[in-house]
Amino acid sequence: MNRFLLPFGIFLVLAVFLAIGLNLNPREVPSPLIDKPAPGFQLPQLHETARTLAPQDMKGKVWVFNVWASWCVACLEEHPLLVELSKLNLVPIVGLNYKDNRADALQWLQKRGDPYTLSAQDADGRVGIDYGVYGVPETYVIDKEGIIRYKRIGPVTPKVLDEQILPLVKRLQG
Amino acid sequence: MRVVLSLLLLALSLPVLAKEAVPAADDPVLERRVMKLAAELRCLVCQNQSLADSHADLAIDLKNQVRSQIREGRSDAQIREYMVARYGDFVLYSPPWKASTVLLWAGPFVLLIGGALVLVAYVRNRQGRVVTTELTAEEHARAQALLADGDRQ
Numbered sequence: 354m355n356r357f358l359l360p361f362g363i364f365l366v367l368a369v370f371l372a373i374g375l376n377l378n379p380r381e382v383p384s385p386l387i388d389k390p391a392p393g394f395q396l397p398q399l400h401e402t403a404r405t406l407a408p409q410d411m412k413g414k415v416w417v418f419n420v421w422a423s424w425c426v427a428c429l430e431e432h433p434l435l436v437e438l439s440k441l442n443l444v445p446i447v448g449l450n451y452k453d454n455r456a457d458a459l460q461w462l463q464k465r466g467d468p469y470t471l472s473a474q475d476a477d478g479r480v481g482i483d484y485g486v487y488g489v490p491e492t493y494v495i496d497k498e499g500i501i502r503y504k505r506i507g508p509v510t511p512k513v514l515d516e517q518i519l520p521l522v523k524r525l526q527g
Numbered sequence: 528m529r530v531v532l533s534l535l536l537l538a539l540s541l542p543v544l545a546k547e548a549v550p551a552a553d554d555p556v557l558e559r560r561v562m563k564l565a566a567e568l569r570c571l572v573c574q575n576q577s578l579a580d581s582h583a584d585l586a587i588d589l590k591n592q593v594r595s596q597i598r599e600g601r602s603d604a605q606i607r608e609y610m611v612a613r614y615g616d617f618v619l620y621s622p623p624w625k626a627s628t629v630l631l632w633a634g635p636f637v638l639l640i641g642g643a644l645v646l647v648a649y650v651r652n653r654q655g656r657v658v659t660t661e662l663t664a665e666e667h668a669r670a671q672a673l674l675a676d677g678d679r680q
Contacts, residue, residue, distance in 0.1 A: 379574060385615040452584070478588050485613040487571035487585055 384485055384504045391418070391495050392483035399450050399458060399472035406447070406473040408499055415525045417446045417518070418493040419469070419509075420481060422453040423461035425489040431508035432465050438514065439468035444522045448472040451481045451489055494518060496525045561594050564603055568593075568610055569618050577620065 386392075391408045398404045419435060421428040439446055448469035450458045455474060462469075475481055484493070487506075494503035503521055505513060562579050568589070570581035578586045578593075589610070596606050607619065616622045624632060662670070 382571065382615055382617045385612060478585075482588065482592060482613060485615075487614065 380488060381506050382487075384501075384506075386485055386501050387504060389501055391493070391499050391501050392480070394473070394475075394480045394483065396449075396473040396475055396480060399448070399455065399474050402455075402474070406471055408495070410471070411445070411447065411495070412499055413497055415444055415497055415522055416470075416495050417444050417522070418449065418484075418495055419446055420449045420451050420475075420484065420486050420489055420491045422451045422489050423457040424453065425451075427488075427508045428490045429465075431490055431492075431510070432468070434509055434511060434514060435468040436466040439470075443519070444526075445470040449480065449484075450474050451486060452476065452478040492518070494521055494525070557594065557597055560597055560603075561590060564593050564597075564606060565590050567607070567620050569620055571614055571618065 393408055395405050395407045398406050417438075421432075435446060438444070446468050448471070450472055452475065455476075458474075462472075473480075478486075484491070485504075490508055492505040492509050493501050496502050502525060503518065505518070509518065565579035566577045568578045570576045570578050570583055570586040570589075572583040572585050573581050576586075578589055592609075593606055596609065601609075610618045616628065622628050622631065
């Protein structure tokens with residue numbers, strides 16, 4: 354009996370590691386930007402290209418920064434949720450239209466609703482690189498001092514919104 | 528006439544093929560450095576490929592980023608730092624030694640040494656258990672007889 358106890362124990366440990374490993378999402382790479390100042394930029398706005406948008410414009414407010422594109426399929430998934438969130442007027446959502454065609458982006462917003470308080474155009478993706486974007490959509494929560502407090506890679510789900518983003522926003526606003 | 532026409536069309540289609548070759552080698556030395564660095568960096572979209580291997584949009588953007596930073600005279604270490612600041616240690620195929628990576632680097636050696644210790648302990652323990660017994664004179668004679676018997680056949 355004792356002979357089998359040790360291999361069985363080792364097997365159990367390996368099985369637990371495997372189970373944990375399988376439940377992790379390899380696409381969610383921890384961002385080094387958390388608790389760092391949001392990288393600066395100065396980009397033309399999507400709706401009025403003559404005007405610019407910079408993170409400093411949002412100073413003093415907690416804001417949600419959402420990176421999206423009209424070619425991005427997963428963005429469709431989270432979009433209704435963002436529209437809903439914008440109607441609640443809890444927190445301003447700033448959009449970064451990432452490597453997109455302006456006409457496509459505007460049409461996309463017109464068709465599906467525009468949840469963004471402000472939208473910037475990142476046509477060549479340079480700002481996306483500064484924010485470590487690699488899988489659109491990505492969503493950040495940035496505090497009053499312009500520090501990134503949270504990053505979500507992939508679409509925002511109702512669960513993520515209710516359990517992570519909204520409580521954090523409330524705490525940062527308080 | 529048809530032959531001429533098709534040849535003409537064929538000739539016209541050649542520039543389309545030529546598009547594949549990206550402006551790679553206007554400076555082969557620089558390009559070699561770009562590729563060497565890109566081979567050390569992970570493409571985050573297709574995680575098991577390096578930037579050098581990947582044709583994903585982001586990988587191409589990041590390679591251009593590496594290229595332009597080399598042109599600006601930045602060192603390899605500075606470029607690596609630039610990538611790590613944005614994408615984390617995960618972007619490096621050879622992550623640095625630090626608290627969060629100790630298990631990654633030391634783990635295989637710990638396992639190896641652990642395995643060796645278990646093996647040594649097991650073998651020693653077994654040696655202790657092997658019992659050697661002397662044969663009695665009677666058994667010896669019988670063994671001899673059996674062996675002689677075997678020889679005859």
